[in-house]
Amino acid sequence: MSNQERGNERWCCSPVTGEPLSAEQATDLSAVFKALGDPVRLRLLSLIAAHAGGEACVCDLSGAFDLSGPTISHHLKVLREAGAITGERRGTWVYYRVLPETLQRLSAVLGPAPAVSTSA
């Protein structure tokens, strides 16, 4: 089996308790987990997600950390490249927002996830 293309095979999958991940699926998913595997990035993500309007500019975020601007910028880039967030420039500021489908994918893999409404 497993003639996986970038379709469902590779991106969506039953929980790990179902059948084992292929090497490709694991590589793919672990890249996102890795991005979340840093306290700063995980907090950045949650700050963005929880911010009013579902988006936040860097200026809203950097105040929560004792880190330099470039470091925050670096972490945001990692999250962006992992597909966890997107950034859009509006005027002087850059607004970030979460990409829910990426997080849902992880959630689905991890577990018996709370019954999600909108089908698979």
Add this chain to the structure above:
Amino acid sequence: MSNQERGNERWCCSPVTGEPLSAEQATDLSAVFKALGDPVRLRLLSLIAAHAGGEACVCDLSGAFDLSGPTISHHLKVLREAGAITGERRGTWVYYRVLPETLQRLSAVLGPAPAVSTSA
């Protein structure tokens, strides 16, 4: 690790879309995400979870990788220390199994929570 004050404060939390994680929660959770942030470990986890009986010995696992025994052992240790799996020796073999509550905790944080109230 083990006995942290398991008041819901630190261990359980609403999805990131709810309210931002505290620094401690983020540190705690990111450690587990980090453990899953490696293709080999993620596949190990899924192989264990999907194995018959919910457990697998190292001999069942190492065949799936082009890695030395010690390397597999190292990854299993990382997963164990992150609280994702446990290992138990029975006779000659060591059997590993998944700790579902850890995975569920991650899933809960990531999850868009069943459409409760879309307050934001």
Add this chain to the structure above:
DNA sequence: GCCTTGGTTAGACATCTGTCAATGTAGAAG
């Protein structure tokens, strides 16, 4: 006792990662 098999531990080493200071860029405001 002595091997053999299954697995972990200990070092060693190259690569990756998080951080910062310095510099660069995009837009707004004089």
Add this chain to the structure above:
DNA sequence: CTTCTACATTGACAGATGTCTAACCAAGGC
């Protein structure tokens, strides 16, 4: 055009991480 603010990129560096080989421990079987 110049300058200021908001962010990003570059380059450097210490520390973490993944991998290996070699050595070690545990359980059986001879």
